[in-house]
Amino acid sequence: MENNLCCTEGQTFVIRTFDMKEDFEELYWKVCKGEIDKADALFLASHPSYLFCIADELRKAEKGDAVTYVVNRNINFTNICVGDCKFCAFREENGEGYLLSIDMVLSKVEEAVNNGATEICIQGGLHPDLVVADYCGIIERIKSAFDVHIHAYSPMEICHMATNSEMPEPEVLKALKDAGLDSIPGTAAEILDDSVREVICPGKIKTDDWIEIIKTAHRLGIPSTATILYGHIESLEERIDHLFKIRAIQKETGGFTEFVPLKFMRKNNELGRFVTREFTFWESAAVHALARVILHPYCVNVQASWVKLGLTEVQQMLAFGVNDLGGTLMEESISRASGSLAGEYMSPEDFEQLITDAGRRPRRRSTLYELL
Numbered sequence: 001m002e003n004n005l006c007c008t009e010g011q012t013f014v015i016r017t018f019d020m021k022e023d024f025e026e027l028y029w030k031v032c033k034g035e036i037d038k039a040d041a042l043f044l045a046s047h048p049s050y051l052f053c054i055a056d057e058l059r060k061a062e063k064g065d066a067v068t069y070v071v072n073r074n075i076n077f078t079n080i081c082v083g084d085c086k087f088c089a090f091r092e093e094n095g096e097g098y099l100l101s102i103d104m105v106l107s108k109v110e111e112a113v114n115n116g117a118t119e120i121c122i123q124g125g126l127h128p129d130l131v132v133a134d135y136c137g138i139i140e141r142i143k144s145a146f147d148v149h150i151h152a153y154s155p156m157e158i159c160h161m162a163t164n165s166e167m168p169e170p171e172v173l174k175a176l177k178d179a180g181l182d183s184i185p186g187t188a189a190e191i192l193d194d195s196v197r198e199v200i201c202p203g204k205i206k207t208d209d210w211i212e213i214i215k216t217a218h219r220l221g222i223p224s225t226a227t228i229l230y231g232h233i234e235s236l237e238e239r240i241d242h243l244f245k246i247r248a249i250q251k252e253t254g255g256f257t258e259f260v261p262l263k264f265m266r267k268n269n270e271l272g273r274f275v276t277r278e279f280t281f282w283e284s285a286a287v288h289a290l291a292r293v294i295l296h297p298y299c300v301n302v303q304a305s306w307v308k309l310g311l312t313e314v315q316q317m318l319a320f321g322v323n324d325l326g327g328t329l330m331e332e333s334i335s336r337a338s339g340s341l342a343g344e345y346m347s348p349e350d351f352e353q354l355i356t357d358a359g360r361r362p363r364r365r366s367t368l369y370e371l372l
């Protein structure tokens, strides 16, 4: 079977042609049917040309040439945090942290909505004094004034508010939903392996807790994203295992809207002192391509993060199974604190230009992937 392999070398897009041998053809059909196993994934990871080709073919079959993005705003409402994540450069440890007042939050929402935002993404540190009523209050005040999708509070924040409020997590999720919560970010997943978590984020919820909170949210009708933090101390096997855990959840609940690989940023954090090199472009490409291949056909949206990768790499990543570029953000403090140089805001015009220049078709979407 003859196939076109579309890949990038430096900044140039290259089309190569090659013959797919029989054993790869068999594996290709396994992938198409969603029957790939961990051994297959490892095999593909060691044959990147085939991996990249299959990822691109699946992306074309599932999403065509459309590349989506959402107009949103990030609001990091506090950097005061009792957490101890070793990769974090965002939390304030010297008693000089901030907590935005509700009026400051509302004025940021107003500015965003006036600039066309359809989503407000709210996350913050684990503030020691905040309880469920405070988190619900933020949502209620926004919802009473604006018609906007609220994408807020990671599973770690949900666990934190449950502890602070002495409430079970399902009750917390119900209260947030009643307040107007529309979806949650699937952050705090990092690597879903407790031996890795013990090193990089010892105080964070364990793998089973993350999975339980996410599944409970999905069961209550609260969709979420799914993420991976890659490029630090984890092994290839642990990355693949993480992807299979996400796949198993999605097969059960169908509640993930997209999968988002997040590259570890080494600056200004404790873990960065031990991680001696940054992942290369090709290593990042393999993570995105593996996500497309392993999650097929259960999760059809694979996002690349312009904040983590920068504009050149994020554009090139479109050739490796990616069909979404996330949000305009307008404000992003967390990655910037770890050394991201990509800036704080991508306008819709910037997105459209970047996607068009890659030979693809830009489409604006809602948080839940309705085309607008």
Ligand code: SF4
Pocket (backbone or CB within 6 Å): 081, 082, 083, 084, 085, 088, 089, 090, 091, 124, 125, 126, 156
């Ligand atoms: S990543 Fe989040 S939970 Fe962890 S220390 Fe930083 S702000 Fe706190």
